[in-house]
Amino acid sequence: xxxxxxxxxxxxxxxxxxxxxxxxxxxxxxxxxxxxxxxxxxxxxxxxxxxxxxxxxxxxxxxxxxxxxxxxxxxxxxxxxxxxxxxxxxxxxxxxxxxxxxxxxxxxxxxxxxxxxxxxxxxxxxxxxxxxxxxxxxxxxxxxxxxxxxxxxxxxxxxxxxxxxxxxxxxxxxxxxxxxxxxxxxxxxxxxxxxxxxxxxxxxxxxxxxxxxxxxxxxxxxxxxxxxxxxxxxxxxxxxxxxxxxxxxxxxxxxxxxxxxxxxxxxxxxxxxxxxxxxxxxxxxxxxxxxxxxxxxxxxxxxxxxxxxxxxxxxxxxxxxxxxxxxxxxxxxxxxxxxxxxxxxxxxxxxxxxxxxxxxxxxxxxxxxxxxxxxxxxxxxxxxxxxxxxxxxxxxxxxxxxxxxxxxxxxxxxxxxxxxxxxxxxxxxxxxxxxxxxxxxxxxxxxxxxxxxxxxxxxxxxxxxxx
Amino acid sequence: xxxxxxxxxxxxxxxxxxxxxxxxxxxxxxxxxxxxxxxxxxxxxxxxxxxxxxxxxxxxxxxxxxxxxxxxxxxxxxxxxxxxxxxxxxxxxxxxxxx
Numbered sequence: 001x002x003x004x005x006x007x008x009x010x011x012x013x014x015x016x017x018x019x020x021x022x023x024x025x026x027x028x029x030x031x032x033x034x035x036x037x038x039x040x041x042x043x044x045x046x047x048x049x050x051x052x053x054x055x056x057x058x059x060x061x062x063x064x065x066x067x068x069x070x071x072x073x074x075x076x077x078x079x080x081x082x083x084x085x086x087x088x089x090x091x092x093x094x095x096x097x098x099x100x101x102x103x104x105x106x107x108x109x110x111x112x113x114x115x116x117x118x119x120x121x122x123x124x125x126x127x128x129x130x131x132x133x134x135x136x137x138x139x140x141x142x143x144x145x146x147x148x149x150x151x152x153x154x155x156x157x158x159x160x161x162x163x164x165x166x167x168x169x170x171x172x173x174x175x176x177x178x179x180x181x182x183x184x185x186x187x188x189x190x191x192x193x194x195x196x197x198x199x200x201x202x203x204x205x206x207x208x209x210x211x212x213x214x215x216x217x218x219x220x221x222x223x224x225x226x227x228x229x230x231x232x233x234x235x236x237x238x239x240x241x242x243x244x245x246x247x248x249x250x251x252x253x254x255x256x257x258x259x260x261x262x263x264x265x266x267x268x269x270x271x272x273x274x275x276x277x278x279x280x281x282x283x284x285x286x287x288x289x290x291x292x293x294x295x296x297x298x299x300x301x302x303x304x305x306x307x308x309x310x311x312x313x314x315x316x317x318x319x320x321x322x323x324x325x326x327x328x329x330x331x332x333x334x335x336x337x338x339x340x341x342x343x344x345x346x347x348x349x350x351x352x353x354x355x356x357x358x359x360x361x362x363x364x365x366x367x368x369x370x371x372x373x374x375x376x377x378x379x380x381x382x383x384x385x386x387x388x389x390x391x392x393x394x395x396x397x398x399x400x401x402x403x404x405x406x407x408x409x410x411x412x413x414x415x416x417x418x419x420x421x422x423x424x425x426x427x428x429x430x431x432x433x434x435x436x437x438x439x440x441x442x443x444x445x446x447x448x449x450x451x452x453x454x455x456x457x458x459x460x461x462x463x464x465x466x467x
Numbered sequence: 468x469x470x471x472x473x474x475x476x477x478x479x480x481x482x483x484x485x486x487x488x489x490x491x492x493x494x495x496x497x498x499x500x501x502x503x504x505x506x507x508x509x510x511x512x513x514x515x516x517x518x519x520x521x522x523x524x525x526x527x528x529x530x531x532x533x534x535x536x537x538x539x540x541x542x543x544x545x546x547x548x549x550x551x552x553x554x555x556x557x558x559x560x561x562x563x564x565x566x
Binding site for chain 2: 067175191192196218
């Protein structure tokens with residue numbers, strides 16, 4: 001290996017005015033980290049494409065039922081009123097991201113980010129149809145003949161099919177996927193569903209097929225602020241300059257000392273495999289998504305040369321400077337503390353959550369009426385929402401004033417899962433029992449079927465004060 | 468939607484992708500957020516009833532709402548981009564308009 005194969009990758013991406021972005025042809029990598037990434041991707045894509053098809057008790061296990069304004073997540077049903085839990089979940093996600101970034105740098109970007117995962121899949125499809133990076137480049141620079149267009153059309157066809165399936169799955173999280181599939185087969189999709197399938201499919205096609213690393217460089221907010229979470233003990237991918245420089249080619253198996261060079265043979269492979277087109281040997285760069293492809297490929301080269309592995313490796317700045325790396329540090333402990341607290345609060349909230357919502361609305365037209373029997377009557381309208389995932393039967397009682405009578409249904413109030421019931425109630429009392437013109441009464445509603453569902457709500461009872 | 472025309476002396480001009488992205492993407496993110504918050508509070512079907520669109524479905528309402536938000540937020544992003552364009556890069560004393 002003499003000079004590095006000329007490649008466009010070495011030219012910086014943010015260049016001059018209106019220069020078109022050079023397409024990056026990353027070379028395929030094999031190795032430990034490539035295998036790990038593959039594993040992570042298979043798991044994540046498996047979850048994404050598989051989850052909507054899983055049923056639980058005859059319902060789709062995960063369904064963000066927007067048309068019905070309900071979220072079903074493994075047997076739990078969330079209502080717009082439960083927005084609070086969603087925001088807690090988002091806080092947990094954000095803090096976890098911060099914590100992992102502090103600990104191990106851009107793990108998220110390299111292994112779990114949808115942009116990375118889908119880009120990998122699209123590149124994989126591209127490689128299956130167009131061949132290796134070298135073949136792709138040669139084709140792109142060669143004549144645009146029938147064969148060229150044939151290959152390109154096949155690739156875009158495959159990409160589009162995959163995109164549409166992705167879009168279909170996406171919509172399947174919001175409308176029951178089996179019904180959606182039925183509609184699709186009978187060519188009977190609703191206009192909005194069709195629109196979103198195409199919209200999401202198109203976004204995937206564009207982002208994973210064309211935009212690729214530009215999404216990370218120009219669009220991703222995380223890529224811009226992640227360095228704020230870095231310190232000298234954060235795991236980063238780095239080239240060992242002390243060991244590698246001066247770089248230069250030499251015959252296979254020659255000890256570096258013999259030729260007066262460092263261990264880097266300047267083969268340029270680390271640049272060729274880079275999906276964002278940077279040279280890791282130039283030091284830390286914000287474009288680096290931490291995919292570890294350069295580690296895998298360099299380890300391979302080191303093996304061939306008979307040098308120890310790890311010229312490019314996961315390391316910390318402290319380690320590179322020959323200092324010990326501290327894993328436990330205050331910043332990390334703070335993240336862990338916040339994370340534990342918020343997760344605990346969420347779990348507690350979910351465990352003690354009562355899946356019943358009661359609204360008591362007093363009749364607005366009349367304050368009170370007096371019956372023929374001389375009793376004072378107030379009219380209420382109870383709105384009960386059964387947020388439990390099964391049909392429930394409730395009973396209710398009212399207390400707070402002596403001798404009050406409830407007229408209306410107080411037992412066997414049956415409400416389907418997710419349904420709302422309106423329950424008109426009249427409450428009567430002998431006016432001598434009234435101590436003031438407005439007294440507090442307590443509605444006690446409990447489930448006859450599920451004893452832990454109990455709610456107490458307060459309301460006012462109005463009437464004349466007995467003199 | 469290419470936002471800014473090239474000015475001759477402008478060496479700090481952003482790449483086209485970045486220009487498009489800096490309008491469409493932040494507005495997309497904020498529009499998504501606005502959509503989630505807005506429709507958590509308001510039911511599109513009820514809004515449709517009030518607004519004179521009794522046939523509006525929820526999915527349709529969400530979609531229209533999202534794109535209205537996106538349109539608005541992208542207008543504000545585009546204006547930001549437009550206004551942060553430097554003016555009077557070259558000052559020529561005693562000469563009138565020269566771009």
